[in-house]
Amino acid sequence: MTNTNRILIIVTSIGEYEKVGFRTGLWLGELTHFYDVVERAGFTPVIASIDGGYVPIDPESLSHDFLADRGTAKRYADREFMNLLADTKSVAEVDAAEFDAIYLTGGHGVMYDFPRSDRLAELIREFHESGKVVSAVCHGPCGLLGAKLSNGEYLINGKNVTGFSWPEEELAQRERAVPYSLQDELKKRGAEYTVADKPFETYVVEDENLITGQNPGSAAAVADAVVKQLS
Template sequence: MGKKVLIVVTSSDKIAGNDTGLWLEEYAAPYAAFVKQGYDVTVRSIDGGQVPLDPNSLPEEENLEWQEAQAILTNTDKLSEDDVSAGYDAVYLPGGHGTVFDFPDNLLLQRVLREHAEQDRVIGSVCHGPTALVHVTLSDGTPLVKGRRVNAFTDEEERDMGLEGAVPFLLESTLREKGAQFEGGDKWTDFSIRDGNLVTGQNPMSSESVARKIIDAVENR
């Protein structure tokens, strides 16, 4: 039976009055990698419907390998109760600044992640996608990230963008506060970590290495 991957994307489209949303590469490159691997990929968004794309993430020339993934974003299904118990082998959370507003407090997404963690299924995320992890607790109340090696968009990178005052929290600092063993790479370079069945990456440049680590984790569960 083929492996199944759930990708959850943001529906939030504004930050400090400017357009934001999903960062395309962080979604489309892993999607293409999962499909190439033969996985059945399901895409859900927080609110359903058309997914906003950060305009800064759109390539100057169309990437043919991303066409299938991008077409799905015109009309997505909303994350639902069925996704909690659907038996996905992995859930993947791409970033974009939209995620900082609608990932952290979404209780349904928290349940999906708790279920995956407690059944030792794969959780992968990149850049701002790990905002989804910050409020997730296991059934015993322990933060999901406590004691885990994780990576995400760094505080230094957020300051480089001048958005430290526009986001509700700094992701690296918050993960550390939750007890995560945060490991960061050089800013704006590919860096990703696999800690068991938890895979996290730092920025858009880490999209493909995160996908490879997720595939490795799925194949070696």
């Protein structure tokens, strides 16, 4: 495995729910918290989306409380940084060989386009089978739902993982809006799913080169785990 010092970050291209009129998109802090940690550690993050082009941002992630958390407001005010989300590469345009790790951000938009993307599933398999780090946070593990190994088995079968829990969906008042329960779908594919003692506590699970975080507040901790493995 060649060391490129580059990390591929995948974000959603979906800006609304299918059943209701709520807007959604990338949860901005799940990008910025991860980005800040890996950049400080000397890695170059590269953002790609499922369809390419403009990336919608979940409006709730832009509320004062969330922007104030861990420096997201500074990134939101940074024109150069926000321009990275104005015209992204698509997953079809990126090559796993050019990166050391992949990171799947969340926001409810990923519940729709991450599991439906054959190219994302292929990228995840390529990273995993070449021994590179596969990481995800919050709803980002939706991208693992369609990922299979070369032998046809689900990549997460028998793996220890976490992701946004159903109690957290209820607390976020999205239980009637979401298309499925992420925790149930992970279990259906054979994953050993665990959660923090309390909803929205920071929680990260590592299983060899697979790293998952439970909720938005776990993004920086996922980044720390990724950096540690790459170092």
